[in-house]
Amino acid sequence: MDKGRRDFLKISGTSLLGLGLGGTAAATGLHRAEPDPDAGPRWAMVVDTRKCREKHGCTACIDACHEIHNVPDIPDENHEIKWIWKEDYPNAFPTQVHAHTEESVFEQSVLVMCNHCERPPCVRVCPTQATFKGDDGIVVMDMHRCIGCRYCVAACPYGSRSFNWRDPRPYIDDVNGDYPTRTKGVVEKCNFCKELLAKGKLPACVEACAAAGNEGVLMFGDLNDPDSVVSEALRTANTIRRKPALGTAPHIFYIV
Amino acid sequence: MPSRDTGRIILGLVVFLALVSFPIWYTASQGRSGERPELVYPEDETRCVESAAYMKSWHMDLLNEWRDTVVREGERTYVSDLGHCDFDMSLQNTCMKCHLNKDTFCDRCHNYVGVEPKCWECHVEPGGASHGQG
Amino acid sequence: MLEKALSGGRRYWTWVGFLVLVIGAGFLAYMRQLDDGLQITGLSRDVPWGLYISQFTFMVGVAASAVMVVLPYYLHSFKPFGKMVIMGECLAVSAVIMCMLFIFVDMGQPTRVINVIRFPTLNSLMFWDMLSLMGYLFLNVVISLVVFGAERKSVAPPKWIKPVIILSIPWAVSIHTVTAFLYSGLEARSFWMTAILVPRFLASAFASGPSLLIILSLLVRKFTRFDPGADAIRKLSVIVTYALLVNIFFVAVELFTGIYSDIPEHLHHFQYLFLGLEGKAALAPWMWVSLTLSLLSAILLLQPRVRNNHGVLPFICASVIVAVWIEKGLGLVVAGFIPNTLGRITEYFPTVPEVLVTLGVYGIGFLILTGLYKITITVREQDKTL
Numbered sequence A: 001m002d003k004g005r006r007d008f009l010k011i012s013g014t015s016l017l018g019l020g021l022g023g024t025a026a027a028t029g030l031h032r033a034e035p036d037p038d039a040g041p042r043w044a045m046v047v048d049t050r051k052c053r054e055k056h057g058c059t060a061c062i063d064a065c066h067e068i069h070n071v072p073d074i075p076d077e078n079h080e081i082k083w084i085w086k087e088d089y090p091n092a093f094p095t096q097v098h099a100h101t102e103e104s105v106f107e108q109s110v111l112v113m114c115n116h117c118e119r120p121p122c123v124r125v126c127p128t129q130a131t132f133k134g135d136d137g138i139v140v141m142d143m144h145r146c147i148g149c150r151y152c153v154a155a156c157p158y159g160s161r162s163f164n165w166r167d168p169r170p171y172i173d174d175v176n177g178d179y180p181t182r183t184k185g186v187v188e189k190c191n192f193c194k195e196l197l198a199k200g201k202l203p204a205c206v207e208a209c210a211a212a213g214n215e216g217v218l219m220f221g222d223l224n225d226p227d228s229v230v231s232e233a234l235r236t237a238n239t240i241r242r243k244p245a246l247g248t249a250p251h252i253f254y255i256v
Numbered sequence B: 001m002p003s004r005d006t007g008r009i010i011l012g013l014v015v016f017l018a019l020v021s022f023p024i025w026y027t028a029s030q031g032r033s034g035e036r037p038e039l040v041y042p043e044d045e046t047r048c049v050e051s052a053a054y055m056k057s058w059h060m061d062l063l064n065e066w067r068d069t070v071v072r073e074g075e076r077t078y079v080s081d082l083g084h085c086d087f088d089m090s091l092q093n094t095c096m097k098c099h100l101n102k103d104t105f106c107d108r109c110h111n112y113v114g115v116e117p118k119c120w121e122c123h124v125e126p127g128g129a130s131h132g133q134g
Numbered sequence C: 001m002l003e004k005a006l007s008g009g010r011r012y013w014t015w016v017g018f019l020v021l022v023i024g025a026g027f028l029a030y031m032r033q034l035d036d037g038l039q040i041t042g043l044s045r046d047v048p049w050g051l052y053i054s055q056f057t058f059m060v061g062v063a064a065s066a067v068m069v070v071l072p073y074y075l076h077s078f079k080p081f082g083k084m085v086i087m088g089e090c091l092a093v094s095a096v097i098m099c100m101l102f103i104f105v106d107m108g109q110p111t112r113v114i115n116v117i118r119f120p121t122l123n124s125l126m127f128w129d130m131l132s133l134m135g136y137l138f139l140n141v142v143i144s145l146v147v148f149g150a151e152r153k154s155v156a157p158p159k160w161i162k163p164v165i166i167l168s169i170p171w172a173v174s175i176h177t178v179t180a181f182l183y184s185g186l187e188a189r190s191f192w193m194t195a196i197l198v199p200r201f202l203a204s205a206f207a208s209g210p211s212l213l214i215i216l217s218l219l220v221r222k223f224t225r226f227d228p229g230a231d232a233i234r235k236l237s238v239i240v241t242y243a244l245l246v247n248i249f250f251v252a253v254e255l256f257t258g259i260y261s262d263i264p265e266h267l268h269h270f271q272y273l274f275l276g277l278e279g280k281a282a283l284a285p286w287m288w289v290s291l292t293l294s295l296l297s298a299i300l301l302l303q304p305r306v307r308n309n310h311g312v313l314p315f316i317c318a319s320v321i322v323a324v325w326i327e328k329g330l331g332l333v334v335a336g337f338i339p340n341t342l343g344r345i346t347e348y349f350p351t352v353p354e355v356l357v358t359l360g361v362y363g364i365g366f367l368i369l370t371g372l373y374k375i376t377i378t379v380r381e382q383d384k385t386l
Helices: A003-027 A060-068 A121-125 A151-155 A204-211 A229-236 B006-020 B022-029 B052-073 B091-098 B106-113 C002-006 C010-036 C051-064 C067-076 C085-106 C125-152 C161-184 C197-223 C230-261 C264-274 C284-301 C313-337 C352-385
Strands: A043-048 A084-088 A109-113 A131-133 A139-141 A218-222 A252-255 B077-079 B086-088
Touching (some): A060 A084, A109 A252, A218 A229, B006 B022, B086 B091, C002 C352, C010 C352, C051 C161, C051 C313, C051 C352, C085 C125, C085 C352, C125 C161, C161 C313, C197 C230, C197 C313, C230 C264, C230 C284, C230 C313, C264 C313
Antiparallel strands (some): A084 A109, B077 B086
């Protein structure tokens, strides 16, 4: 091989390597994302756990959500359906807790629900696109298309999804006539109150939390709007997300 | 050429014809020939989403279309061909707000033709959800 | 040719009658599942997949293992497998049908399964699994019909079947690779998210599938006038030996990574399996039995004297099947969910209706296999007497 060709190969090889590394750096999310007001809304929620844990025994958000969406109350824990619930902090954040974590943090319960991930594994695995990600960032369940294979349940790293092992209707005390129930054999989860957002209202949990007299505990808004309450919260407090190493990029942020 | 099986064959054919035409002569014997389902229409409203003739033929397709448009495209407003109104695309919150009784409206035709739409397994009929699934 | 499955002696019809009863019981249990929902199984919010999906996983391996006979015979002209090949292909057909049935009975909304075809989703492994299984079934049915049909007429099979047969070889590997990918691509389940899951699946498939084929061949030798060939059985047992050794090695390698790295997330699943976790150890006795059977079988199979003893061989093969069945079914599918993504433990025990449905599916598979074997063996017996 003559010198000219050898040099060309060396240079193009190192350039490709550089490009590859540079490309990887961009893909690993080592940069901050800025709000994009020209794009459509990207919904997100910020939970201030410091304030939430002060409210012992408060379940306003859970009650509101489960009532408005006809979520059944099934006594057998193995078959329970839950869209939103309080989880022990070490179980919700196993990588962000240790043997010497401050007690009030370690012992708290935090609110968990579907994270409406940026890169949702459940959407990736669904064989019928019964679960899909909308342009507004919400991971939606199409109950009409779900075949009940539970692949999404296996794929969700956060345990956010519930399968209907039985007919839920006998377990719904007060049916909300404005919203459907589900039937046996389909998977369901938090839907970020898509039907309320369509009417310009806030999700039920956020409304209920505020109505219970709490301020700035559950915040909901548009990440692409720099003036939204979530953008404000993300700018002013340090936030974490669940299982960050998996790269799912959840849209539920926690102030701890 | 008649064979010893001719009798059996004719008997078999007669039995077959009787069985196959059972729905016709049984209904006639009950005095219900030509019976049509009687629907109870809403008292106040006179405008439906589309014309009655269209709805009779296409309401299933319309609902399927609404289902996919609302859930998968996030679009909730339906512009009627009749040009009188825009409607919220919802079985529970639009259709059933006028057709207040599933038994005297929806079920009448569905029972007559022997179909069981699965909509009601999830969508709540007016007057509350039935407990347990049929 | 098919009518040969409808004539047989007392033993044949007793066996068929028994299978029909098993299928009937399974069918009734499944009707109940359709009515009441999957609550009648032992599955739960934390363990959404159990007996049905683990049987699917195991049988995909058995289906793929037909390649262990097809490849030597068609690609390398290994003549001793000549009479065995059709038996392997019939087993593959029956196994793939069982796979599809196991998936079907696991669905929450089975009437909607057609949605997987109506809305093809290229990013979902389940879509590719469906395609590869259907393709494999189609390939094996066509190959069996064409090749056996030609043999029956004492003519050479048409030339175009050769590339189809060659295609079935990588396709066999692909069906099990895709099934393994179903598990190994999930970042939520650290127990499964390992590249070695694919080779593990293949090794365990090539140990258990040919073991089943050996047992079936010995049964056929005993109860019919057809002999698939002692040489073929001998070669198969060598294949089982190697595959089993590789499988044991792969499991050991996995254990090393988990134990030596000491990462709790990786370690906890193995701990639960073999020692129990937080006082819950339902699967531990099963895993130790599986490990013991694997090692014992490997030691025995390594000795030619034992391997060639056709009195002992079926029992060793049975223990290989049991060992792999436990390891793949319980020790892999169920253990992936224990502990769950939130670090909690919910154990899984199949219920009676769940077992009945499973047995029903096995009944259908074995009925199909019985019919196919009856046809091929009867044809070959009649050819010999001519």
